[in-house]
Amino acid sequence: MVTRHYEETPHHGLTDDAYIEILVALDAEPERLAPLLESLHPADIADLIERLPREHREAVITSTPPEHLSEVISHLEDGVKEHVVQFLNPEQVATALTELESDDAADLAQMIEDMSEDEDADAEDFLTDPQQKHLLEFEEDTAGALMQQEVLAALPTDTVTQFLEYMRANGDSLSANPGSIFVVNRQRRLLGTISMGRIVKAPLKAKLEDVMRRDPLTVLPEAPTDQVVRIFEKYDIHNLAVVNKRNQLLGRVTIDDVLDTVMDDHAYRQSAAAGVDSDEDLFAPVLTTARTRLPWLIINLFTAIAAASVISLFEDSIAKLTTLAVLMPIIASSGGNATTQTQTVIIRGLATGHITKQNAWALFRKEFASGNLNGIIIAILLAIGVLVIFGNPMLSGVILMATVANHAIAAFGGWITPLVLKRFNYDPAISTGVITTTFTDVGGFFVFLGLATLLLL
Amino acid sequence: MVTRHYEETPHHGLTDDAYIEILVALDAEPERLAPLLESLHPADIADLIERLPREHREAVITSTPPEHLSEVISHLEDGVKEHVVQFLNPEQVATALTELESDDAADLAQMIEDMSEDEDADAEDFLTDPQQKHLLEFEEDTAGALMQQEVLAALPTDTVTQFLEYMRANGDSLSANPGSIFVVNRQRRLLGTISMGRIVKAPLKAKLEDVMRRDPLTVLPEAPTDQVVRIFEKYDIHNLAVVNKRNQLLGRVTIDDVLDTVMDDHAYRQSAAAGVDSDEDLFAPVLTTARTRLPWLIINLFTAIAAASVISLFEDSIAKLTTLAVLMPIIASSGGNATTQTQTVIIRGLATGHITKQNAWALFRKEFASGNLNGIIIAILLAIGVLVIFGNPMLSGVILMATVANHAIAAFGGWITPLVLKRFNYDPAISTGVITTTFTDVGGFFVFLGLATLLLL
Structure with missing residues (x-):
């Protein structure tokens, strides 16, 4: 018997045929919706929701496979996310908040606070993880707001073998995209970084401190996102360490979040120059x-x-x-x-x-x-x-x-x-x-x- | 004695102080230029050249450390690159063409052909590698023009251990950013992909076919870049396989090239909407x-x-x-x-x-x-x-x-x-x-x- 070690949802994209089939189901056969959505990647379900006029969105979000719900939410544009979150019950929101990556969870909690008519509502109350609450402190459009806290940290005296064994033993609990390894001392001060490409090529007995890139690029959490984007573009890096003034590692910014930010920023500037809200849902009232x-x-x-x-x-x-x-x-x-x-x-x-x-x-x-x-x-x-x-x-x-x-x-x-x-x-x-x-x-x-x-x- | 396995140029950014010191050297003490440039990252030298009025650029490019010259060129905007390439001698151009990654080399060869007053000049003649010549065939603004041919390919029956040993043995000759592993059969048909993060976590004895992500995302070389960008943004991937109609692997598009493309495209559209050339050198005549x-x-x-x-x-x-x-x-x-x-x-x-x-x-x-x-x-x-x-x-x-x-x-x-x-x-x-x-x-x-x-x- 062949053992498969990983399996994921296929991503075929939201083809025109699939889209039209879903439109037909929405109009005439609502019970066919759930099976149709099951064959879609969460990013494609988000895409579908963004295209749909408002009256159809509740049916789609409530028919979304529960295991994909939080990822669908993370892919939605803000204006549409605000609309769709209203159709979720409190348990679904709570589940999403625990399943999302720390930066996405903090954004969602902030949105729920902003939307709430209850003046005492506080984003902190929606988050259970004290680390995530910390993310709420950073101002919008800064490295702190963009960073995630899921980082892979190791000590400089660890060997490559030790590190690789740790990865194999704990793989399932680690982020799907671990990115770079951040080498820190016992006070969590950042000493260097090692890319996955480099660790794979490194001699097994070498210590991490002899493999790491010393003097790594870092930003403070208050650095504006424009500056973060420029660092990624200029130095062709995939991960950037966010540190405090004492050089202690707080988190990392990843290149996929930078790509999303660049596209959002561009849309924001173009829209703002015409006095239009870039987060606006196409089908806002x-x-x-x-x-x-x-x-x-x-x-x-x-x-x-x-x-x-x-x-x-x-x-x-x-x-x-x-x-x-x-x-x-x-x-x-x-x-x-x-x-x-x-x-x-x-x-x-x-x-x-x-x-x-x-x-x-x-x-x-x-x-x-x-x-x-x-x-x-x-x-x-x-x-x-x-x-x-x-x-x-x-x-x-x-x-x-x-x-x-x-x-x-x-x-x-x-x-x-x-x-x-x-x-x-x-x-x-x-x-x-x-x-x-x-x-x-x-x-x-x-x-x-x-x-x-x-x-x- | 401690053995360092890697060493790179520091990237401190082009600080205001360094910039002004260089301006002073350009005006008064040209012999101080070379040592000042040595402490800069190639991306920062490119940045410096882009800021400088035209009359100062020759001095900077000729004082650039030879080992960084090709990387500096790869970081320059097209309009400035055209200007600066004129100051290089044919040997320097030839060296750059062999040192650059395949996509950058093809772009540079095309630019030299376009600039040449000799009507018989042909970009193909500037490239020595037949693989690179192949890249010239793809039209601008397509996945083919964006892709690089440096890929890490492996057979499905290889084990994780075999693969890791291969990496350690050949590390130095491989791309600094190997990205995903593309699993192909003997006809080079693409069967699956494995990210570096995943290979590191995989059981050592597993075969690659049991670790790989099956049914991977691919694009044809003629796919427009807009479509490529949307795939990266939507599925949060870092590498995308480019295949021909028979599903044979041709190369890969990397997320850092996508980030550069997105930023260039925005600049292009904004400039074109105002009838301005986005590649235009700030200090064009x-x-x-x-x-x-x-x-x-x-x-x-x-x-x-x-x-x-x-x-x-x-x-x-x-x-x-x-x-x-x-x-x-x-x-x-x-x-x-x-x-x-x-x-x-x-x-x-x-x-x-x-x-x-x-x-x-x-x-x-x-x-x-x-x-x-x-x-x-x-x-x-x-x-x-x-x-x-x-x-x-x-x-x-x-x-x-x-x-x-x-x-x-x-x-x-x-x-x-x-x-x-x-x-x-x-x-x-x-x-x-x-x-x-x-x-x-x-x-x-x-x-x-x-x-x-x-x-x-």
């Missing part, structure tokens, strides 16, 4: 969606009103020459596009850490020069167009000058705005656009209508 | 920068001209009531912001695969309802403002109706545009914005000025 999006629309309304006020200064000029009203949006739009180009480069340079105090000025000179060069080209094209269509050389000259000036404003605004936001610890990826287009709208209208009033009327 | 950015500015000029043409239809109305010109940008801007919100949600839903044929319509109903709800609120605010400031109830009514209508256009445009782009295999993250704001500009001006002409004049 209409009122919730509208309410979260309204504030950003109102802020932007004020910037449009600022631009309108500039135009109102020149109403007399527009009355005399209505062509000005026709050309206004072209000036504003070309400036807005140019400033978007410069700010995109600056925001990215700040994110990669390539822009420093020492090179910011050299970068301005380059951006200003290339922005103005394109400004002049666009201005000439517009001036020729205006001359041909309206036959008015002075108007053509005014649009030429205004376009050149607005591209200069665009380059300056696109450069300075993200730098200033970053300086004051605002995320430039989120708020730059609103500010820079206000510059180019207000500036563009003012220069164009002002020059027209001076020179044409 | 002004002419290069201006030339790559101009086409997008010109495309956008045409959309602004479309909006201007609509306004020109109503010049008579504007001449009679110049307040219309003042209010125009407010209508266009509020519609543009609303459409940005809807499209952000749709683009993200498409990227995560949560939007399907089956739920797209339900999503439209929800987006249309919440978009119109906010449209009505914004419209009422604007109508009250116009009534108070201009004391014109009819004008107030016109702006109310036009704003409501433009938010409806915004919700529809923000929903349909990314879906249609995706349907025709364009990347919605790149081109949606240009199209949707044209909708809301043209639509907004037309409805507002049209209603004003009908009702007010």
Whole structure:
């Protein structure tokens, strides 16, 4: 007889056929749902729930095989998780909290606290493990919040053989992805790390201290996640030790959590830049969606009103020459596009850490020069167009000058705005656009209508 | 005597002090450069080069310790890599090509071919290893282009002991990050995978076929990178086998390459949406920068001209009531912001695969309802403002109706545009914005000025 040492759920992905079969079962044959879900990987069940309109989710979560429930929950996006957790009974939540890895359990407990209408609800009460309670102390978007406490630690004087025997004896109780071995002294101070790839290649009699990578990379729990991500990207590591100020090992950040974080962060920044909640469930209720999006629309309304006020200064000029009203949006739009180009480069340079105090000025000179060069080209094209269509050389000259000036404003605004936001610890990826287009709208209208009033009327 | 089995370069990061010391050395004491670079990790030297204006880069690359040169090159962004490779002599390039991992070597060879002014230059000629030449066949942005050929393969009948002995005997010649073990038959067909964490825990006498994960995840080399990324994110794996149609193992994709790809892809999409080259060196020459950015500015000029043409239809109305010109940008801007919100949600839903044929319509109903709800609120605010400031109830009514209508256009445009782009295999993250704001500009001006002409004049 062949002994299998491991067996897992297959992961074939949520194929279109499986998806449609489930939709049919949801509509017509609810009793077929449970067997269909059994053949899916937990990550695919999570995927399915995220795609489904809200009214179908309860049926799916209650038909999910109990042994997969906590893993399904860990794979859900926050907005959907909040919705689905409501369908679980307290025992199911308690089971999930004990089965999840420490970082996922702490996140779930925090979410339940936030959702609870009971003001006395406290995430700590949901967790039984005192170690996990400790994870609640770390602020969001820090290494501490990202780390898990499941680590494989060993003493420097252990031999490779001793370590391997320990692994074989305790394998079942260890994390499925043990990652690196952290070599610590009796005070739990971190001395070095050994990757699984290295321990497998090491001489059996060697001591861990002679095999380990000394002087390992570490972060403090309060390090921002951006910094953690950059360390993983830069040094191509798979595990990063989190230590306190006395260099004692607190936990580790794993590369799969970093990958998830990078994707979430990116979604967050894009959504926040448009005033949308990135955790928002695709099928959130209409009122919730509208309410979260309204504030950003109102802020932007004020910037449009600022631009309108500039135009109102020149109403007399527009009355005399209505062509000005026709050309206004072209000036504003070309400036807005140019400033978007410069700010995109600056925001990215700040994110990669390539822009420093020492090179910011050299970068301005380059951006200003290339922005103005394109400004002049666009201005000439517009001036020729205006001359041909309206036959008015002075108007053509005014649009030429205004376009050149607005591209200069665009380059300056696109450069300075993200730098200033970053300086004051605002995320430039989120708020730059609103500010820079206000510059180019207000500036563009003012220069164009002002020059027209001076020179044409 | 203590025997150390491994030793590596420390990675302390490029601290501000080290950075400034290097800047000083570059300016005044070039002979101090080499010793300063010796204390840096190759990834930090790459980081330094990316930050430096172009005139300083040659000094740094020529002072880089030769044993780190190829790793420094592998860490550079493409735009900077192209610039720096010019300072290397042919022997240095040849050495780098043999030292790099297969995927990095193939990329570098391709870059040298692309840069060469000699039309007969062929990337194949730069590579000595026939296996590496094979990597050049795969198209960009596919699993094949992302994979490396360094894999650890073993037979199903090998025992854990045999495998571990093989590793210890051949450790030095194996990749620093061996990743998973791929279990293949004599025809190199993939039977299963074993992670390092699992092999370490496995009983020594077990056969690999009884330890391996059967039915492993695989991709074909032509699978798009987006799909590869989603598999890694979803199933939390660290290695993914790339196989041909006969299930023969070709190579593997590693999670660190996936992390780099995700970050590059984000940068690419954000840059492309603004008509900027994401590989662009921060300090690219002004002419290069201006030339790559101009086409997008010109495309956008045409959309602004479309909006201007609509306004020109109503010049008579504007001449009679110049307040219309003042209010125009407010209508266009509020519609543009609303459409940005809807499209952000749709683009993200498409990227995560949560939007399907089956739920797209339900999503439209929800987006249309919440978009119109906010449209009505914004419209009422604007109508009250116009009534108070201009004391014109009819004008107030016109702006109310036009704003409501433009938010409806915004919700529809923000929903349909990314879906249609995706349907025709364009990347919605790149081109949606240009199209949707044209909708809301043209639509907004037309409805507002049209209603004003009908009702007010």
